[in-house]
Amino acid sequence: MNVLATARPAASVPKPADHFDVLIVGAGISGVGSAYHLTTQLPGTSFVILESQESFGGTWLTHRYPGIRSDSDLHTFGYRFKPWVGPPIATSEEIKSYMGEVIAENDLARHIRYKHRIERASWSNATNLWTIEAVRTDSDEHATFTANFLWMCQGYYRHSEGYTPEWKDMDSFKGRIVHPQLWPEDIALKDKKVVVIGSGATAATLIPAIADECAHVTMLQRSPTFFRVGRNAIELAETLRQLQVKEEWIHEIVRRKILFEQDAFTRRCLAEPEQVKKELIGQITAVLGPDYDVETHFTPQYRPWRQRIAFVPDADLFEGIKSGKASVVTDEIDRFTQSGILLKSGKELEADIIVTATGFNLCVLGDIAFSIDGKPLDFADTVTYRGMMFTGVPNMAWVFGYFRASWTLRTDLVADFVIRLLAHMKRKGAKKVTPALRPEDHNMPQMSWIDPENFNPGYMMRNMHLLPRRGDKPEWQHSQDYWAEKDQIPAIDLDDAAFVYD
Numbered sequence: 420m421n422v423l424a425t426a427r428p429a430a431s432v433p434k435p436a437d438h439f440d441v442l443i444v445g446a447g448i449s450g451v452g453s454a455y456h457l458t459t460q461l462p463g464t465s466f467v468i469l470e471s472q473e474s475f476g477g478t479w480l481t482h483r484y485p486g487i488r489s490d491s492d493l494h495t496f497g498y499r500f501k502p503w504v505g506p507p508i509a510t511s512e513e514i515k516s517y518m519g520e521v522i523a524e525n526d527l528a529r530h531i532r533y534k535h536r537i538e539r540a541s542w543s544n545a546t547n548l549w550t551i552e553a554v555r556t557d558s559d560e561h562a563t564f565t566a567n568f569l570w571m572c573q574g575y576y577r578h579s580e581g582y583t584p585e586w587k588d589m590d591s592f593k594g595r596i597v598h599p600q601l602w603p604e605d606i607a608l609k610d611k612k613v614v615v616i617g618s619g620a621t622a623a624t625l626i627p628a629i630a631d632e633c634a635h636v637t638m639l640q641r642s643p644t645f646f647r648v649g650r651n652a653i654e655l656a657e658t659l660r661q662l663q664v665k666e667e668w669i670h671e672i673v674r675r676k677i678l679f680e681q682d683a684f685t686r687r688c689l690a691e692p693e694q695v696k697k698e699l700i701g702q703i704t705a706v707l708g709p710d711y712d713v714e715t716h717f718t719p720q721y722r723p724w725r726q727r728i729a730f731v732p733d734a735d736l737f738e739g740i741k742s743g744k745a746s747v748v749t750d751e752i753d754r755f756t757q758s759g760i761l762l763k764s765g766k767e768l769e770a771d772i773i774v775t776a777t778g779f780n781l782c783v784l785g786d787i788a789f790s791i792d793g794k795p796l797d798f799a800d801t802v803t804y805r806g807m808m809f810t811g812v813p814n815m816a817w818v819f820g821y822f823r824a825s826w827t828l829r830t831d832l833v834a835d836f837v838i839r840l841l842a843h844m845k846r847k848g849a850k851k852v853t854p855a856l857r858p859e860d861h862n863m864p865q866m867s868w869i870d871p872e873n874f875n876p877g878y879m880m881r882n883m884h885l886l887p888r889r890g891d892k893p894e895w896q897h898s899q900d901y902w903a904e905k906d907q908i909p910a911i912d913l914d915d916a917a918f919v920y921d
């Protein structure tokens with residue numbers, strides 16, 4: 420018999436699933452940090468990182484608009500275990516190179532599989548395993564994995580497209596409309612009139628980076644945002660470096676200083692918001708001068724800290740405005756026209772290019788279709804355990820960082836917790852851990868993931884209904900409070916009735 424003639428084509432033979440103790444979703448700053456902690460704190464654990472992009476970096480890989488940089492300092496956005504030796508506000512290239520060093524120094528590359536987009540994750544109570552189905556983005560091939568534990572490091576927004584509101588007559592505009600999240604390589608800005616819609620961190624970064632090249636850049640905002648202004652340097656770090664103090668020490672000392680100051684600042688925002696507001700706006704007046712209309716353009720209606728406050732290094736955005744290369748318009752869009760934007764005030768802004776720096780599309784758990792024993796899982800039906808796990812969802816943790824402090828501070832804390840939990844399960848011989856409301860929690864009020872009175876950026880407000888719910892006790896909420904959690908998370912009693920082991 421001709422064996423070749425009867426053999427099935429290779430593609431139709433289902434490949435056996437690769438099995439790992441832990442499967443990490445995403446090779447952004449959270450995924451790479453979590454992998455570091457797993458290899459160092461629980462050596463011998465088998466794991467894989469699946470990443471849909473062609474390389475590591477997450478946010479810092481997919482965002483390619485001019486000037487892209489961090490808006491918080493890298494001593495705290497960097498990991499606690501790897502000193503940051505550059506200026507506090509860093510470019511995406513600098514952040515990727517720092518992450519690349521972490522990968523190389525800890526031999527993590529062999530654990531990462533790029534171009535694997537996870538589409539489905541199914542938990543089986545019969546096998547106590549997750550089955551993860553991914554598609555190779557280069558070949559459309561399917562790949563299946565099984566894992567005991569799923570560590571979700573997929574961030575919080577959709578990388579494939581940003582959020583652009585629908586404005587009237589957008590189609591009639593003859594120029595180009597660009598979202599910073601999909602910045603085109605071929606865009607020519609030279610001598611072009613550019614309008615940037617939005618005044619968040621992205622607009623504040625992009626505008627000074629393109630202002631010299633364009634004919635003019637206008638920042639169009641519906642309402643003003645708070646900014647902090649300062650030198651892109653930390654004097655204490657510079658002094659310690661002059662004294663030839665070891666970089667490990669400098670990193671730790673400067674982190675403590677920054678965190679101490681941020682804590683004090685947050686408290687002041689709550690205790691004396693009017694005074695803080697005056698100080699923040701005063702920093703801008705100091706650059707733009709007493710005649711500039713800061714009342715209209717830089718005086719927000721909300722309390723400081725209700726939304727993230729972007730840091731503007733060396734006041735570059737305001738220097739651009741002062742030089743006349745950039746300007747600010749505070750108004751509402753009535754509709755797009757062939758040559759620009761007509762505002763509600765009746766004024767028309769002419770543009771060759773319109774940049775919609777209007778934010779993200781929140782994406783709950785990586786757009787993955789989850790199920791438990793074949794039943795689709797809707798995370799909005801769950802209650803979060805400290806913003807890390809979910810009621811009724813076994814063997815899964817999510818790294819959702821801080822908005823008001825650096826995201827990565829929580830990556831380190833959550834990693835310590837997950838590793839402690841995995842070690843605890845091993846000691847107990849448990850195959851499964853599922854968060855569950857305790858008898859005393861059953862009448863607890865259940866609310867949206869974040870209290871809008873406390874923190875209310877647009878991308879959260881638009882999509883809150885998709886997120887897990889929050890209770891009114893510390894166990895059942897993501898408090899966004901690093902200063903409390905740095906002590907609370909390490910002290911979590913893993914034998915608390917909120918954890919059900921099998």
Ligand SMILES: Cc1cc2nc3c(=O)[nH]c(=O)nc-3n(C[C@H](O)[C@H](O)[C@H](O)COP(=O)(O)OP(=O)(O)OC[C@H]3O[C@@H](n4cnc5c(N)ncnc54)[C@H](O)[C@@H]3O)c2cc1C
Pocket residue numbers: 444445446447448449450469470471472476477478479482488489490491492496535536537538572573574575576578621784785786787818820821824825826827
């Ligand atoms: C422009 C910009 C600047 C920012 N600056 C700061 C800052 O200065 N300080 C700060 O604290 N925060 C900042 N943030 C917030 C920032 O997103 C986080 O701090 C942090 O980078 C998030 O890291 P992450 O690894 O959790 O997620 P991400 O960076 O979003 O990475 C997640 C990774 O998971 C992958 N992934 C997602 N879904 C799937 C799937 N289904 N299958 C396979 N892979 C998947 C993605 O491709 C991505 O690579 C900024 C955000 C933006 C957009």
